[in-house]
Amino acid sequence: MSVTDELLENNKRFAESFSVRAGAPKGPRVAVVACMDARLDPARALGLESGDAHVIRNAGGVITEDVVRSLVVSQRLLGTEEIVLVHHTDCGMLRFRDDPVKDEIESETGLRPPFALEAFTDVDGDVRQSIARIRANPFIPERDAVRGFVYDVETGRLREVR
Amino acid sequence: MSVTDELLENNKRFAESFSVRAGAPKGPRVAVVACMDARLDPARALGLESGDAHVIRNAGGVITEDVVRSLVVSQRLLGTEEIVLVHHTDCGMLRFRDDPVKDEIESETGLRPPFALEAFTDVDGDVRQSIARIRANPFIPERDAVRGFVYDVETGRLREVR
Numbered sequence: 157m158s159v160t161d162e163l164l165e166n167n168k169r170f171a172e173s174f175s176v177r178a179g180a181p182k183g184p185r186v187a188v189v190a191c192m193d194a195r196l197d198p199a200r201a202l203g204l205e206s207g208d209a210h211v212i213r214n215a216g217g218v219i220t221e222d223v224v225r226s227l228v229v230s231q232r233l234l235g236t237e238e239i240v241l242v243h244h245t246d247c248g249m250l251r252f253r254d255d256p257v258k259d260e261i262e263s264e265t266g267l268r269p270p271f272a273l274e275a276f277t278d279v280d281g282d283v284r285q286s287i288a289r290i291r292a293n294p295f296i297p298e299r300d301a302v303r304g305f306v307y308d309v310e311t312g313r314l315r316e317v318r
Numbered sequence: 319m320s321v322t323d324e325l326l327e328n329n330k331r332f333a334e335s336f337s338v339r340a341g342a343p344k345g346p347r348v349a350v351v352a353c354m355d356a357r358l359d360p361a362r363a364l365g366l367e368s369g370d371a372h373v374i375r376n377a378g379g380v381i382t383e384d385v386v387r388s389l390v391v392s393q394r395l396l397g398t399e400e401i402v403l404v405h406h407t408d409c410g411m412l413r414f415r416d417d418p419v420k421d422e423i424e425s426e427t428g429l430r431p432p433f434a435l436e437a438f439t440d441v442d443g444d445v446r447q448s449i450a451r452i453r454a455n456p457f458i459p460e461r462d463a464v465r466g467f468v469y470d471v472e473t474g475r476l477r478e479v480r
Contacts, residue, residue: 159348160400166365167476174474184356186321192372194346199359203328210354213375215391222384229377238322265456271383294427312336314329
């Protein structure tokens with residue numbers, strides 16, 4: 157049985173006890189941008205209920221053009237006004253550099269990825285870089301209410317990066 | 319009090335009862351690519367425990383270059399082998415088209431976004447498009463074990479798109 161099949165079995169059990177929250181939910185007011193890491197569950201770590209937040213995730217939780225696209229949709233079309241960034245300790249993005257991986261991909265496939273892998277060497281520094289990318293982006297309407305955090309995978313605690 | 323401050327209060331309570339899962343977790347074997355929608359919680363809907371899956375999310379759950387980047391990191395550097403795509407009913411991406419929104423952004427900011435917003439008109443069709451983008455991408459090492467689903471926000475149930 158594949159992992160995917162196991163997840164489908166889990167979904168059957170989930171759906172059996174599923175209920176839509178009563179009443180018309182107000183739209184979410186916050187967008188969370190977090191790393192894809194398997195130890196980080198933004199909904200549990202931030203106490204999110206259904207309807208509370210858009211959750212955008214990628215490798216590193218870095219601000220890329222696709223995250224800008226998602227934030228444009230989140231703010232302009234769906235009305236969120238705050239942004240919460242969540243990086244975390246022991247991130248996989250700290251354990252490689254772009255160039256050697258791109259060299260390896262090029263030697264295996266004959267094609268060099270035309271995009272950055274966005275590895276970083278300092279998690280606090282990358283949170284600050286992410287905040288700076290949002291503040292500098294002309295397409296994101298609400299870019300003042302952005303705050304960045306590092307989630308400690310050993311304690312579950314968020315630490316704000318200032 | 320901002321929404322962000324409320325989430326930080328939630329995190330304090332979460333961290334008080336936090337415990338790291340005993341034993342060295344094996345690495346995740348699956349990457350989930352899902353929409354950022356506030357009603358969709360992939361961890362709960364798929365029964366994911368800490369360590370089970372990378373979770374990548376954006377507006378629509380569409381396969382963009384940044385998702386390819388995240389899948390490259392997930393598979394090549396962190397060892398996942400399966401991909402699960404989760405779109406959902408009543409998606410915000412069904413309620414606009416790219417051009418009018420880009421016109422509006424251009425008229426407000428003087429800048430036309432140089433990226434697609436990735437709105438779509440048919441959720442099953444976009445799941446198939448996402449599977450096709452993965453299968454056609456030379457940078458993703460494991461692209462056969464990809465399956466796509468539509469999550470019903472009224473029932474919590476996943477339906478496979480074939």
